[in-house]
Amino acid sequence: MTFIKNIKKQLVVTLLVVMALQLTAPVLTADAVTDVVVTLGEDLTEEQKASLLEEMDMAEVNEDAIVYVTNEEEHQYLGDVVPKEQIGTRAISSAKISLREDESGIMVTTENITYITSKMYANALATAGITGAEIYVTAPFNVSGTGALTGILKAYEQSTGxxxxxxxxxxxxxxxxxxxxxAEGEDVSEDEAIDFINKIKEEVDKQKPETTEELRALIQRLAEEMNLTLTDEQLDQLVNLFNKLKDLNIDWDKVNDTIDKTKDWINDFAESEEGQGIITAVKDFFSALWDWFKSAFTNEEEALATSFK
Structure with a gap:
């Protein structure tokens, strides 16, 4: 029983450390931040709202700086691509958005978001025209995170007018x-999916396909070059998406520049003294944790063997 109790204690410690590391984000100088806005899901309880604001270090935020997102709005922007049951009936995802004037890229960190990753948020926001922001997406418990982008874009509109x-x-x-x-497919990783979408953006900007057939051929060629196998449904989805984007007069040079700056931001942080310190701390922590598990199980086996003698 003592062994089980120790396991529980160590798992709690592990969870706390991992959570602390997840909350650590590369930060640029605060001088370039022009505005900070918080989005909260409308269906959060008062206790959950207070907890999330505390988590975001925004407990004293003015009510005018809070944007509330409704489930109806989530369905409005996601209803064509996400099943209703997946969107759900409650708006829960929340975020803290620090807009920047230096067009330094988009840095996103998440907590309790299980489906949409930081890079996926950043790329979609770049497509929407945002060029500089630090964003923290969170929820009081595990959620897919699909509804968070709706709130972030709504906050951007309110902040910038x-x-x-x-x-x-x-x-x-x-x-x-x-x-x-x-990225959910067995043969495609998150990075491969993101790189593929970004490559399509680059090639659409360069080649400027005029017809659906040209766009389809472009996407198929890129998939083959990257050794990705697309289903007919996935190919159709991509063609439909980029047909829509193509007709929206998007400044693809600006989008791709934002994506490049975001990559530079991440790489610079990883190579910085602070970033290296975090990486080393993570490695040391899990190395020590592994040593502890080996020691704990060895001791338990010895204790059990002794008890049967």
């Missing part, structure tokens, strides 16, 4: 979901 094109917002949400679905 700029109304984003409705079709563009829907397309950005669609891009995010399609990328996540691609």
């Amino acid at each position: 700029e109304d984003l094109d409705e079709d563009l917002k829907k397309a950005a949400n669609e891009e995010m979901v399609i990328t996540a679905d691609l």
